Amino acid sequence: MTAPPLALSMGEPAGIGPDLILEAWRRARGGAIPAFAAIADPAVLAARARRLGLSLPIRPIAALAEAAEVFSAALPVLPVTAANPEVIGVPDPANAAAVTGAIRRGVELCQAGEAAALVTAPIHKAALAAAGFPHPGHTxxxxxxxxxxxxxxMMLACDALRVVPATVHCALAEVPARLAAxxxxxxxRIVLAALARDFGIAQPRLAVAALNxxxxxxxxxxxxxxxxxxxAIAALAAEGxxxxxxxPADTLFHAEAxxxxxxxxxxYHDQALIPIKTLDFHGGVNVTLGLPFIRTSPDHGTALSLAGTGQARPDSLIAAxxxxxxxxxxxxxxx
Structure with missing residues (x-):
């Protein structure tokens, strides 16, 4: 039985998400990238293709199952409607409903078994917050x-390293109290289960960094x-x-370790992200563990200043x- 395609939500229309989606499809036709369908506004993608000087076929589809047949000839798109499809470089909160709706649709497709996994392009948190979105981010x-x-x-992963920050977006001064809670x-346990189930590691090994x-x-x-x-380590060891x-974190990330x-x-955040971004700045992937479905995303933001310039690198999205x-x-x- 053929595996379902991947669902790829468009992210912030004003950022580099549309650029990366277009470039990922361009590079996918050689077969090195799995088939996917973008959950996006076709008008956003068409406008970005024009700006980038790309003659690229974009084909709206009614169901994700159509993506596999369409993919070799055109970029398949499950349509959502953005209020301002021509926006670039400056996020418009009016597009928030389309951004969050694309994510929600991707989750629904995964939960229904129609999508093998959800990949999300970067979102702009401030634009979503301005529209009343109550969450700090994707996770x-x-x-x-x-x-x-x-x-x-949250896990950040590349070929050389996988890291999980226990605390994420908070001031360094807050870390000890957050760790205590x-x-x-x-x-x-969530990390170990994911290593076994989603990364195929029969007997996963987890190293735990010190704080100080x-x-x-x-x-x-x-x-x-x-x-x-x-x-916590003793309790986990007692469970086998x-x-x-x-x-000590300063000796945890060299090759032998x-x-x-x-x-x-x-x-904390930088303890995890500095080593992985040093090892593979362009190819890191953000993976959300603990969900009943698979979700990955590029390990970078919306890069508004690069949107529509042709300079955005698709490496991280392709890796995702x-x-x-x-x-x-x-x-x-x-x-």
């Missing part, structure tokens, strides 16, 4: 759409390691999981499409 919205009791966990062991320099130096530089991190740490684990659970496809195949094989 929380996806958790809500997934249903009650879902805990969504987090169920670190539960987050680790030198892992706290036996309490001289902080007690979070002893009070918060080590107990291969979890180790807490390790990375060979000893399949993912690293980090304590390929990773979503690989995850879907791994999950199907594990079912």
């Amino acid at each position: 929380d919205y996806l958790a809500e759409l997934a249903g009650p009791g879902c805990r969504a966990v 987090l169920p670190l062991a539960e987050i680790a 320099p030198h892992a706290g130096e036996d309490g001289l530089m902080g007690d979070e390691e002893e009070d918060l991190i080590a107990p 999981h291969a979890v180790a740490g807490p390790f 990375r060979a000893l684990y399949d993912a690293a659970l980090c304590m 499409l390929r990773m979503a496809d690989a995850m879907a195949r791994a999950r199907a094989g594990a079912a």
Whole structure:
């Protein structure tokens, strides 16, 4: 049985999302990128193609199942309607309903089994907030759409490294208090389950970073390691999981260290993102774990200043499409 295609939501129309979608389809015809359908306003994509000087066939479809047949000849699009399809460089909050509607449609397609996975182009959080969108970003919205009791966990992944920030978008001064309130062991279990189910790792190994320099130096530089991190690791080890740490972050990401684990659970945003962006700035992928469906996205923002210039690199979106496809195949094989 042929696997369903991927669903790709358009993201912010004023940003580089439309550029990347068009370029991903252009590069996909050689077969190195899995088939997908964009959930987008065809007028947005057509306007961006004109600006980029591209003669590119765009074909609206009525159902995602049509995408596989259409894909080799034209970019298949499940239409949504943007209030201002010609916008570029300056987000229009009037387009928020189309942006969030595309995400919601993608989730519905995944939940119905019509899409193998959802890939999302970058959104502009301030524009959505100005329109009354109550969520800080994709992750929380996806958790809500997934249903009650879902805990969504952010992973950043590339060929060389997978990292999970336990705390994400908050001031560094807030991290210790947020860690104290987090169920670190539960987050680790979600990561381990995803490594097994979605990445095909039979016996996943998780390394846990310390919060403080030198892992706290036996309490001289902080007690979070002893009070918060080590107990979670001990609980996971008692359950039979291969979890180790807490390790000083300054020695956790060199090549020899990375060979000893399949993912690293980090304590805050930059502790996780600096190493992965150093190793693969253009090819990193944002993966949301803990959902009943697969979701990936590029590991970058809307890059408004690059929209329509032809200078936006599609590497991360292409990597997100390929990773979503690989995850879907791994999950199907594990079912």
